[in-house]
Amino acid sequence: MSSPSPPPPPSPSSSSGTNLPSRILILYASETGNAQDTAERTAREIRRRKGRCLVQSMVEFDIQQLPHTPLLILINSTHGRGQPPPDMVNLWSALLRSGLPSDILEDVHFAIYGLGDSSYEKFCYAGKILARRMISLGARLLTAPASASAGGSVNGTTRADGSQALDERFGRGLYISGQERREQQEDDIDGDEFGETACLAWGDERAPEGLEETYLPWLEKTMTAMLPLLHPPPPLNPPPAPITALPAPLYRLSPVSRAAPLPAPPTAVERNGTLDLGPAGGGGGGERKRVAQSLAEGDDVLQPGWVWTRLAVNKRVTDDGWFQDVREICLELEQAMEYAPGSICSLKPQTSEEEIQAFLHMNKLENEADQPFIIQPLDTDFLAEIPLLTVNGMGGLGGEEDQEVPLHLPRGKPTTLRRILRDHVDVRQPPRKSFFEWMARFTTSELERERLEEFLADSVHPGEIQLLVGLVEYKTNLKIKRKGLLSSWLQDLPQGYRIPTGVDAPTLFLPPQSANVPVILVGPGTGVAPMRAFAEERIRQGQGKNTAIYFGCRSRQHDFYYADEWEAMRKAGVTVRIAFSRDQDEKLYVQDLIKEDAKMIKEWIYDHHGNIYISGSSNAMPKQVRSAVAWSISDESGVGDITREEADKYVEDMFMSGTRGGEESW
Numbered sequence: 001m002s003s004p005s006p007p008p009p010p011s012p013s014s015s016s017g018t019n020l021p022s023r024i025l026i027l028y029a030s031e032t033g034n035a036q037d038t039a040e041r042t043a044r045e046i047r048r049r050k051g052r053c054l055v056q057s058m059v060e061f062d063i064q065q066l067p068h069t070p071l072l073i074l075i076n077s078t079h080g081r082g083q084p085p086p087d088m089v090n091l092w093s094a095l096l097r098s099g100l101p102s103d104i105l106e107d108v109h110f111a112i113y114g115l116g117d118s119s120y121e122k123f124c125y126a127g128k129i130l131a132r133r134m135i136s137l138g139a140r141l142l143t144a145p146a147s148a149s150a151g152g153s154v155n156g157t158t159r160a161d162g163s164q165a166l167d168e169r170f171g172r173g174l175y176i177s178g179q180e181r182r183e184q185q186e187d188d189i190d191g192d193e194f195g196e197t198a199c200l201a202w203g204d205e206r207a208p209e210g211l212e213e214t215y216l217p218w219l220e221k222t223m224t225a226m227l228p229l230l231h232p233p234p235p236l237n238p239p240p241a242p243i244t245a246l247p248a249p250l251y252r253l254s255p256v257s258r259a260a261p262l263p264a265p266p267t268a269v270e271r272n273g274t275l276d277l278g279p280a281g282g283g284g285g286g287e288r289k290r291v292a293q294s295l296a297e298g299d300d301v302l303q304p305g306w307v308w309t310r311l312a313v314n315k316r317v318t319d320d321g322w323f324q325d326v327r328e329i330c331l332e333l334e335q336a337m338e339y340a341p342g343s344i345c346s347l348k349p350q351t352s353e354e355e356i357q358a359f360l361h362m363n364k365l366e367n368e369a370d371q372p373f374i375i376q377p378l379d380t381d382f383l384a385e386i387p388l389l390t391v392n393g394m395g396g397l398g399g400e401e402d403q404e405v406p407l408h409l410p411r412g413k414p415t416t417l418r419r420i421l422r423d424h425v426d427v428r429q430p431p432r433k434s435f436f437e438w439m440a441r442f443t444t445s446e447l448e449r450e451r452l453e454e455f456l457a458d459s460v461h462p463g464e465i466q467l468l469v470g471l472v473e474y475k476t477n478l479k480i481k482r483k484g485l486l487s488s489w490l491q492d493l494p495q496g497y498r499i500p501t502g503v504d505a506p507t508l509f510l511p512p513q514s515a516n517v518p519v520i521l522v523g524p525g526t527g528v529a530p531m532r533a534f535a536e537e538r539i540r541q542g543q544g545k546n547t548a549i550y551f552g553c554r555s556r557q558h559d560f561y562y563a564d565e566w567e568a569m570r571k572a573g574v575t576v577r578i579a580f581s582r583d584q585d586e587k588l589y590v591q592d593l594i595k596e597d598a599k600m601i602k603e604w605i606y607d608h609h610g611n612i613y614i615s616g617s618s619n620a621m622p623k624q625v626r627s628a629v630a631w632s633i634s635d636e637s638g639v640g641d642i643t644r645e646e647a648d649k650y651v652e653d654m655f656m657s658g659t660r661g662g663e664e665s666w
């Protein structure tokens, strides 16, 4: 499919010349934190490259500002059966209002990353419908590389003349037409038609490399497309800070009292009136009391819109001998609250005291654990060393807003480390990649840092070079036995021996120009080693299903290299074909398997201009592989439409020109 033409950049502006996008807005909607983590990671990358950005939950976003948001990154997950996370619902409902003009978002340039799990029927559906709706309202999906020249600005004339009218239209009463909703829901959206360069990607938790597989390429495209549109664009020189450099802080922990630490925080039961705050010592006086009161009230625990309930019934309803402990729970509301059958009730759990204590002890933080502080946003203007512009009509993206404290943490209320651990974070959560990134930034041990960096590295076998070396043995013309210098030397080396090693850039095995060009890898014998590396890289790029590998060996028992890896490769979508030449009466070689797969070979090589890579013996094998490919794409196989002669020429041209994958994609 062909890609759409790239959207125009935010254009040089109006007479006022003031509507220049100086910040990127990242909006996320997350249920269990992955999308939020991805949004924050994206923000760190923008800031590392000296761009400005603001991260906000969709639930907090003022929808009326959407048409005035020139540079937007959307990151959201999918829940339920293809539903948006609750935090996206308001924005989504507003976007579905009937009668919205089809150009209402024409000034918005956006990138989108959806998170999901392909084992669900509606994979990343919330992200897909969001992308589709944004486009249908005139928003422009960015493509990389940006065709924009740096320093563009948004069409101020449109905004200056039309912003109020747009606000009114967005502010009108909520009415979603059934037809419109159906169209949104029933559309079969996969997003592929936007082309490979579009800044749109769907993250799959099931993928072998998890979300990383699509996130990293998407991030790179989005950075390339969006950063030059900032005004002024981030400087290319000096280069961005190293990925493991500690970024500037976004928040300050301001102590609220210099007095002695408060007693241990109240539990939910204590909060109900039995808490003894102890003597107000240390001269903290009124302030200390006020803080203690706030903590006792649990001000820092309740999220906006939440209420306190009291546990009235907690009864086991399964028999003692039954394998599962099921509870009937009744909560009494302390404040009136409306709900209907089908409403979703969320409860905020607490980390156990033992776990908190273990955490504090391990990190030597026991002395600080009960010191009250307030988390405050820092002035983030210093994050990018770029002069800030005064921007009109930018919905707070011009620099007047700092990065707000994330919603899951207490905002503007006194809290303590112990309470953060108890009420606001999940110390049992398996660590995400970003956690290791932070560890690498904070560790003071060189060895630990090296290990973490290897772990984070973007390569399949970080910190290793894997080789498959066959011992070279031969007889000279005078029948004298000889061994190859390197291979025989390696044979007897003890583990731990230091070897001078060099690495040069690839010259023969160049990847196709676009990752989604199909690739066929043929590697009999030890020739399989580079093909295995190639296949692993293709899987990492999310192109497993566009990759086939043909491996040939003598027998399953004697020389079946990487025997325990092929199944995993198959599971990652790769077509793995193995020819054991001596395991049956009739000899079977890679070229025979290629012929068996004539239909696929013809589609990949002839119809979709795929690449073939061959490695291994330089004797008859490469020629026989070429011949098998030509046969497969010709009318001789019954699959192709061209004559054998034409097919031979086609394949010969491929090999002579060393063509690296056609421009066309699937």
Ligand SMILES: Cc1cc2nc3c(=O)[nH]c(=O)nc-3n(C[C@H](O)[C@H](O)[C@H](O)COP(=O)(O)O)c2cc1C
Binding pocket: 029, 030, 031, 032, 033, 034, 035, 036, 076, 077, 078, 079, 080, 081, 082, 083, 085, 115, 116, 117, 118, 120, 121, 122, 123, 124, 125, 205
């Ligand atoms: C109850 C539940 C339902 C889900 N439903 C879907 C779904 O319909 N489609 C999908 O692609 N992913 C689905 N997922 C996977 C999530 O989108 C995925 O775990 C994502 O990383 C969560 O991101 P978040 O932590 O930001 O909410 C579901 C996950 C859960 C726990």
